[in-house]
Amino acid sequence: MENKQVKILIVDDDIDIREIYAEVFRKAGFNVTEANDGLEGLDKAGKEIPDVIFTGIIMPRMDGFTMMDALKKNVATSKIPVVISSHMGREEDKKKAEKLGAKDFIVRGATSPNQAVERIKVLFMEGNYFIEFDPYNLDAAKLSHDLNISKGFQCMECNERLVLKIHFDNPKEGLFSARFVCPKCGWILKI
Ligand SMILES: [Zn+2]
Secondary structure (H helix, E strand, C coil), X not given: CCCCCCEEEEECCCHHHHHHHHHXXXXXXXXXXXXXXXXXXXXXXXXXXXXXXXXXXCCCCCCHHHHHHHHHCCCCCCCCCEEEEECCCCHHHHHHHHHCCCCEEEECCCCCHHHHHHHHHHCCCCCEEEECCCCCCCCHHHHHHHHCCCCCCECCCCCCECEEEEEEEEHHHCEEXXXXXXXXXXXXCCC
């Protein structure tokens, strides 16, 4: 993370889970605040205006989706990016999260806490662009051979198609660096 500490609000009623995430985010340099359910999350979001909210879905008193809805109704909190931490990874929840404007949908069993940190960090990196890559065109086959990766450019962790992440090193001269990353689990192809 560059200069300023990113403030994250972690909302989950499972204290063990919440503590694990709180610790990995703190270690990664985040300023962490915690809330036990949607209602407390809503209250803390309004008072502390975090840079990002990482929330579970099913919680007592107020669930994550209801909280997202309520955040939008307050001008002070309406622009705070929300990332969903899903226990079950249900497709209907994913659709609902997208509809409510969630920035990401992280399935706990499929994504390690460290990968979750990487995915949330990406939201705060300027000058990064994620580009879809055609693995069946031009020199892609040669590249897959040279990189020792499948012809479909699939992630070695979860089989999702990799995307090309480009970072502008010197935007004025159009110079950038690029690497293949998995948009789903955060896996990075190291050469
Ligand atoms: Zn993956």
